[in-house]
Amino acid sequence: MTPVSVHTTTNRNHNHKDSAISHWADKEIVADDVPSKIPNGSSIYIGSCASTPESVLMALTESSHTRDLQIIQMLPGGNLPHLNESIDKFRTSSFFSMSKTVYKSKEELQTFMSAAHEGLADYRPMSLSSVPRLLEENILQVDVCVIKVTKPHKGFVSLGMGVEHTMSFIRHAKIVIAEVTRHMPWTEGHSKLRLEQIDWWLCIDNDDNQEDGKETTLSLKTTQELWPAYFDILRSKKVSDGVLHNLGEQVIQLIPDGATLKIGWNPLCSCVYPFMYQRKDMGLHTDLFQEELFKLQKAGVINNSKKNVDRGYTVVSQAHGSAELYEFLDRNPAIEFQPTSYISDPQILAKIENLVVLEAALKVDLTGQVATDSIAHKFYGGVWSTDHSIRGASFSPGGKPIIMLLSKSSQGRSNILLELPLGSGVTITRMDVEYVVTEYGIAYLYGKSIRERCLALIEIAHPDFRGILLEQAKQFKYLSDSQMGKSFLCHYPAHFECLHTTRKTHREVFVRPIKAVDEDLLRQFFHKLSNHSVYLRYFRKMESLPQRILQKYSDVDYSSDMALVVLHPPPSVRSSRTGSFSSELVAIGQWIADPRPGAPVKAPPEIAFQVRDDWQGEGLGKYLFRRLVELSQTFEDLTRFKADVLADNRGMRHVFESSGVPFRKHTEFGVVTYTFYLDQYQQQQQQEQTSMEE
Incomplete structure (x- = not known):
């Protein structure tokens, strides 16, 4: 077949269209006509997900005349016959790397990987919001744009679920071919295309277009039909439900009511969806609308009621899911489809208040560098708009850019490393990273030193690798040799965390076990104490706390010792202007094993607490003591506490003696030594409980 001539200008001008194809009916073709409309050597953009033009791809692969076509794709799904074709017919250029989650079968993946190794399948590590610039500057050329659209209505068709960058490619393409189907939802927003912008179209509905009794396509494919290989991976249970549950439970702590969500493409992000039902008045401004988000909106x-940008509307660029989701999208005014250049524009994102961005990572190093699209020299997934999304959330008032990853890979290796494997790409730089979350906790890294980053990341690494990471950090002088790492060798007791309201001013504070990363909080706390308070606590004048003391108090073995810090405001409260943390340590209570040389092994731990001068009178001392006594009941063989108090420290003595915990005391050289009998107190509590029940 002889190819038709093409327009020579880049920008499409339909005012000068040939009159022979100026009417819609005159532009209709069948699948066998497609190869004659696309010159050999053309660059062809194809739609993504359920908008992948399968009939056109099949027609091109079945043609014996097709040669040297380059397919430009975002994230195609379903039947992709060109991946199994000979390399002299098709070359593929993708913004998504050669991941096995994309392809229908292992055979397609192997074919694509083979072509990639020969340089005939390309991955472009570009932020998707930058694609229009590639076209405008002619860095990326497109000759033909193949799309899937709705049936016409009043001179227009809708791109349906495949808006992404389709309009940009249409504007720069010389030929536009459309697959038309009644199954495509008519979507609202920037999704309308004039009929005169389409050069050729073919109807792909089974009852309208059958050749020799053979069906050319089915209705729009569901997510599972688009990527069955991916669902096979899910069913293989390489990651336990418990691990995913714990990760989602950590992430949801950072997501407040009324926030606007932008969620990355990585399936790992979906672990937070079950917890989203705890929230209300959420907004959505994200690339992909999928099944879980549909259920949350339904x-x-x-409901997008709190959004300050596009209030009342869910804003997305493409969608895939179930047939019910497709029906929900059809002519739904609450869902607006916008190009990816709008969805992921960092300047737009920065204007959205309380924007929470969730992105999944493959590896993170101890300095905070994040790899999302490659490990060593192997590519997985794509860059997408991760970098722009993270930066947009950083500038959003109240925004939170969150990096999620599993602490351990499916191969049993740590995903938190001293350094990224050689060849790994850094998608998010150490200066841009803020929150890193694993199933073991949350590390806040923004503005932190290398030492603080190491401590925070080791704390949320898998326990099997914390000791190794600690030694590596010491070896490369990220941490001092004196860092004991006691807290890294045991499980952080997150269930001890709680909120508390003070007695006098009714201020809310956050109480949690101390962490190794709290050294600087302790130092700042010390320097806000009066000289008198320092003397009462340490029995001598002190001008500073040495590093070894800071490490000793903050890096504790949770299996035997405990220290609780009181923070105000709670970490979930962020500055309205910058969205940054402003928490300060205002009180601390602790018990530690007797540190004196030669102390008996079974000597009771020493308990103490201290409240900053400007917070005294709020009942925090009494609260901390009672809380520590309560927590002591969860430790085996912990039956007594001891405390040494200066005789003139009337405040602490009052707290101890009015607590209701049985004690004995003796005074020597102006120091009162208390011994508290925790076992007797527990018996008293049990007896009181029994009496109440009777």
């Missing part, structure tokens, strides 16, 4: 969790 349940009213997502």
Whole structure:
């Protein structure tokens, strides 16, 4: 077949269209006509997900005349016959790397990987919001744009679920071919295309277009039909449900009511969806609208009522899911489809208040560098708009850019490393990273030193690797040799965390076990104490706390010792201007084993607490003591506490003696030594409980 001539200008001008194809009916073709409309050597953009033009791809692969076509793709799904074709017919250029989650079968993946190794399948590590610039500056050329659209209505068709960058490619393409189907939802927003912008179209509905009795396509594919290989991976249970549950439980702590969500493409991000039902008045401004988000919107969790940008609307660029989701999208005014250049524009994102961005990582090093699209020299997934999204959330008032990753890979290796494997790409730089979350906790890294980053990341690493990471950090002088790492060798007791309201001014504070990363908080706390308070606590004048003391108090073995810090405001409260943390340590209570040389092995731990001068009178001392006594009941063989108090420290003595905990005391050289009998107190509590029940 002889190819038709093409327009020579880049920008499409339909005012000068040939009159022979100026009417819609005159532009209709069948699948066998497609190869004659696309010259050999063309660059062809194809739609993504359920908008992948399968009939056109099949027609091109079945043609014996097709040669040297380059397919430009974002994230295609379903039947992709060109991946199994000979390399002299098709070359593929993708913004998504050669990941096995994309392809229908292992055979397609192997074919694509083979072509990639020969340089005939390319991955472009570009932020998707930068694609229009590639076209404008002619860095990326497109000759033909193949799309899937709705049936016409009043001179327009809708791109349906495949808006992404389709309009940009249409504007720069010489030929536009459309697959038309009644199954495509008519979506609102920037999704309308004039009929005169389409050069050729073919109807792909089974009842309208059958050749020799053979069906050319089915209705729009669901997510599972688009990527069955991916669902095979899910069913293989390489990651336990418990691990994913714990990760989602950590992430949801950072997501407040009324926040606007932008969620990355990595399936790992979906572990937070079950917890989203705890939230209300959520907004959505994200690339992909999928099944879990559809259910959240249908349940009213997502209503966009608090958004300051596009209030009342869910804003997305493409979608895939179930047939019910497709029906929900059809002519739904609450869902607006916008190009990816709008969805992921960092300047737009920065204007959205309380924007929470969730992105998944493959590896993170101890300095905070994040790899999302490659490990060593192997590529997985794509860059997408991760970098722009993270930066946009950083500038959003109240925004939170969150990096999620599993602490351990499916191969049993640590995903938190001293350094990224050689060849890994840094998607998010150490200066841009803020929150890193694993199933073991949350590390806040923004503005932190290398030492603080190491301590925070080792704390949320898998326990099997914490000791190794600690030694590596010492070896490369990220941490001092004196860092004991006691807290890294045991499980952080997150269930001890709680909120408390003070007695006098009714201020809310956050109480949690101390962490190794709290050294600087302790130092700042010490320097806000009066000289008198320092003397009462340490029995002598002190001008500073040495590093070894700071490490000793902050890096504790949770299996035997405990220290609780009181923070105000709670870490979930962020500055309205910058969205940054402003928590200060205002009180501390602790018990530690007797540190004196030669102390008996079974000597009772020493308990003490201290409240900053400007917070005294709020009942924090009494609260901390009672809380520590309560927590002591969860430790085996912990039956007594001891405390040494200066005789003139009337405040602490009052707290101890009015607590209701049985004690004995004796005074020597102006120091009162208390011994508290925790076992007797526990018996008293049990007897009181029994009496109440009777």
